[in-house]
Every structure is written in structure tokens, then in C-alpha cells.
Amino acid sequence: MQIAFLLYEQFTALDIVGPYELLRQLPGAESIFVAKQTGPVKNDGGHLHLVAEATLAEVPSPDVLVVGGGMQGTLATANDPQVLDWIRSVHAQSRFTTSVCTGSLILAAAGLLAGKPAACHWAAKDMLEKMGTHYSGERYVREGKIVTAAGVSAGMDMALYLIGELAGRKAAEMIQLSAEYDPDPPFDSGSIKKAAPATVEAVLARLGREIAEG
Secondary structure: OEEEEEOOOOEOHHHHHHHHHHHOOOOOOEEEEEEOOOEEEEEOOOOOEEEEOEEHHHOOOOOEEEEOOEOHHHHHHOOOHHHHHHHHHHHOOOOEEEEEOOHHHHHHHOOOOOOOEEEOOHHHHHHHHHOOOEEEOOOEEEEOOEEEEOOOOHHHHHHHHHHHHHHOHHHHHHHHHHOOOOOOOOOOOOOOOOOOHHHHHHHHHHHOOHHHHO
């Protein structure tokens, strides 16, 4: 089983690294980082690089595709015909096509989410809906063989769900325990449903309005 993680300039690191750390433990799985060109790809923080081992053309039919999010880099990728054509081609043969955070904007741009429910970072929900997709506030949403996750950390929840679907509950529980993934945050402000209005505004100011306003 081949699991492809799409990299592009200014991706959000945890969107990719979180699911990777869990999915790479699937028995018999090959995880591969793929981009338009091989070599280091810089994240949106500007200080971390992941290395693309293969080009898009070299990975034509992975079993699972994971598309992470970001901000400006995501918007640029959502307008890149080469990447969108590759995603459509991969999706035609994949077992699962997935996204984390604003990565669902890229899937929507590829025409995969039209009229369907999907998750994304809450700040991008209006943009997602402008693209003809129904925003869901859930941690992850499955629609056929497409699974979309909400912001950043939700990618790990999605990855465990995929492991359960691909290898069964026992394997998923073992991998969850191996990672000691048992969230118990000291603050209860991890959802827009729970956060104070002032916190929401502060986060929007920090992220910038590019994603929220399209």
C-alpha cells in the first residue's frame, strides 16, 4: 500500500507530519512525500523543510493521498493546473483521497467536493462554501472515499480513522497507543464552538484575513 503526502511551498507542517507519523506504521505501507519537484519543500513557518522524494509523475496511483493545508501556499496550489490534474488522476484510482485543514480547498478546486459535505479549518469555511462545498464543523468527514479533516490537529484523528478502515480497529488502537495519542489539553479553547469571541478575533488577526475572506 502506497500513501502519498503532497508537499507544496508554505504547507503547514503538522497537517502532514501528524498523519504521517501514524499512517507510516500501517503494516506493509510505503509512505512517500511527493511534490512538483524533488528536494526540500519549505513550510509556512519558513524554518522547516520536508524532502519530496518523488515528483507527481513518479507517483501516479497511490492507494491513499493526503493533502495538507496552509494559507498563501494553499491558495496558490489550488490554482495550479498541474497539481489539480494530478489529484484528479490519483483520485480516480485511490482507495482514499484525504485532506487536512485548508487542504480541502485544494480538493474542492480539483472538483472533488462539489455539493458534498467537507471539513476544513473554521476560518476557511466561507471560502470552502463559495467553492460549492458544504462546510461541516466535525473533526473529520467521510463522503465516499474522500475523507476531509478540520484544522491541523484533526489530521491525527483522521489518520486513526483511516487506519481502522484499512487495517482494522486492533491495528488502529495499537498505533494510537504507540503514539500515546490521548489528548488532554490544559485549556478548552480548541474549537470555535468553545472559544471566547475575543479569542476567535485574535486568531483571525494572527492568521490574516486571506483565508477567511477569500
